Amino acid sequence: MNDLSNSRRNFLALAATAPAAVAFANSASAQSNDEQSSTKSRAGRAAIITGSSRGIGAATARRLARDGFSITVNYLTNRDLADSVAREIEAGGGRAIVRQADVADPAAVKALFDAHDEAFGGVDVVISNAGIMNVGPFAQMTDAAFNRMIATNLTGSFNVLREAARRIRDGGRIVTLSSSITLSNPAFTGAYAASKAAQVSYASVLAKELSGRNISVNAISPGAVDTQLLRQHGEEALKGIPERTPLRRLGQPEDIAGVIASLCVTDGAWINGQNVFANGGLS
Numbered sequence: 015m016n017d018l019s020n021s022r023r024n025f026l027a028l029a030a031t032a033p034a035a036v037a038f039a040n041s042a043s044a045q046s047n048d049e050q051s052s053t054k055s056r057a058g059r060a061a062i063i064t065g066s067s068r069g070i071g072a073a074t075a076r077r078l079a080r081d082g083f084s085i086t087v088n089y090l091t092n093r094d095l096a097d098s099v100a101r102e103i104e105a106g107g108g109r110a111i112v113r114q115a116d117v118a119d120p121a122a123v124k125a126l127f128d129a130h131d132e133a134f135g136g137v138d139v140v141i142s143n144a145g146i147m148n149v150g151p152f153a154q155m156t157d158a159a160f161n162r163m164i165a166t167n168l169t170g171s172f173n174v175l176r177e178a179a180r181r182i183r184d185g186g187r188i189v190t191l192s193s194s195i196t197l198s199n200p201a202f203t204g205a206y207a208a209s210k211a212a213q214v215s216y217a218s219v220l221a222k223e224l225s226g227r228n229i230s231v232n233a234i235s236p237g238a239v240d241t242q243l244l245r246q247h248g249e250e251a252l253k254g255i256p257e258r259t260p261l262r263r264l265g266q267p268e269d270i271a272g273v274i275a276s277l278c279v280t281d282g283a284w285i286n287g288q289n290v291f292a293n294g295g296l297s
């Protein structure tokens with residue numbers, strides 16, 4: 015059995031007993047949708063959500079659109095899913111553009127923000143959501159799996175938060191995705207947990223740096239949420255979680271989108287520099 019198979023087997027064993035948190039490259043085909051959207055009104059508030067083709071990011075894009083934000087939907091590989099999120103937003107009367115960007119690439123992140131600014135005139139909310147989860151024991155984690163995860167979760171989120179710090183308008187909101195896995199630090203999740211713990215530091219530090227501009231910066235720490243990030247490890251990765259959760263079910267992307275949205279409205283303004291746990295009581 016190879017390293018990754020071993021890692022997966024070990025992770026699945028873990029899932030039964032511990033909390034399982036398991037470029038701008040504007041293509042020719044992308045252009046027409048983007049151009050149509052950017053001809054619409056530039057007034058109002060606007061949000062960038064990285065990794066919003068599916069999962070928590072897609073739910074957050076839909077939710078913030080319903081709350082009145084114009085949305086930049088970002089994806090890495092799933093163009094069709096990202097397009098369908100944008101179409102849904104537009105069908106509901108909202109505005110959206112779609113941009114591919116690898117958050118690990120600072121130039122791509124800059125281009126993502128450039129496209130957003132071009133379409134909507136500025137950014138009020140940035141959700142640093144794009145992330146991946148590679149699991150496995152220290153002894154078996156490959157350099158490639160470790161490096162890609164750090165490039166996405168640690169460097170990628172830094173690239174997004176740095177660009178947000180340079181551009182966000184006064185009164186803005188920044189949220190970065192940590193994880194409740196940092197509460198339990200289960201075996202086989204070392205590199206992932208470390209990359210997520212860093213988000214709490216990012217939020218706390220950036221909140222101070224943006225002081226005086228009525229901008230809040232927070233981390234949010236979901237528990238296990240029913241998305242591809244967990245399901246890629248098989249059904250067993252989700253086993254036992256509802257039973258261990260006081261609210262007796264698995265988290266849904268919409269649960270997290272609702273908490274993120276609550277940080278982005280006026281009533282959430284006094285929450286700043288915090289790590290907000292959203293896990294149904296799973297500890």
Ligand SMILES: NC(=O)c1ccc[n+]([C@@H]2O[C@H](COP(=O)([O-])OP(=O)(O)OC[C@H]3O[C@@H](n4cnc5c(N)ncnc54)[C@H](OP(=O)(O)O)[C@@H]3O)[C@@H](O)[C@H]2O)c1
Nearest residue numbers: 065067069070090091092116117144145193238239241243
């Ligand atoms: N699900 C959970 O249980 C859970 C728990 C705690 C925290 N979180 C955190 O919540 C965030 C979202 O997780 P999820 O469960 O919604 O994951 P998901 O369903 O796997 O979706 C991940 C999203 O990130 C995008 N993405 C991946 N790598 C990227 C990159 N390098 N550049 C730009 N986009 C990239 C994907 O784009 P493509 O579709 O194009 O590949 C996709 O839109 C992650 O940061 C994760 O660590 C999740």
